């Protein structure tokens with residue numbers, strides 16, 4: 001399947017009418033976001049929302065034993081801060097750049113005002129929030145029921161779809177963190193995918209060499225999540 005590569009553009013902003021986009025753009029500034037840049041901290045109200053224009057953000061829960069568990073990703077289809085925008089609850093998760101990139105950042109105070117005043121923006125934000133919740137539902141089932149190999153295949157495809165590159169700067173340790181699995185299990189799963197000729201892993205990178213094969217190896221969750229992703233700004 002031919003996929004669009006969206007580097008440099010935020011799809012949520014692009015989906016808005018030109019006049020709305022231009023007004024919002026005046027409240028934003030472009031920023032570079034190196035890997036591991038923190039975009040919001042656990043239980044703290046963020047100062048800025050980041051509309052991602054390249055790269056990928058992970059939203060992660062840290063458990064009492066220090067283990068991290070990824071609960072969602074934000075790419076060029078969305079922005080960080082939508083959880084805090086929807087209501088008053090403190091968010092018990094933090095967000096950081098998993099793959100370095102760029103964003104248009106906007107003060108949360110301005111975004112709150114625009115969210116209330118601008119119907120088109122509000123509809124786009126709610127559509128994105130619904131998308132994130134639906135993907136989250138699928139991932140709850142996925143993390144309980146599917147093998148590390150299936151989940152690793154699904155996760156690599158999800159990341160590739162959002163950043164548009166085949167050679168992903170991801171270490172085995174980081175993958176284990178993101179999948180909430182032991183490093184040894186992730187190492188075994190990576191070995192299996194490599195033996196099948198679907199990926200190559202070396203020096204902190206994972207290259208997808210056979211995307212069609214990787215799709216066959218991924219669990220049933222991938223096509224469901226992919227359909228949500230494809231549909232979001234159609």
Ligand SMILES: [Zn+2]
Nearest residue numbers: 142146219221
């Ligand atoms: Zn699954």
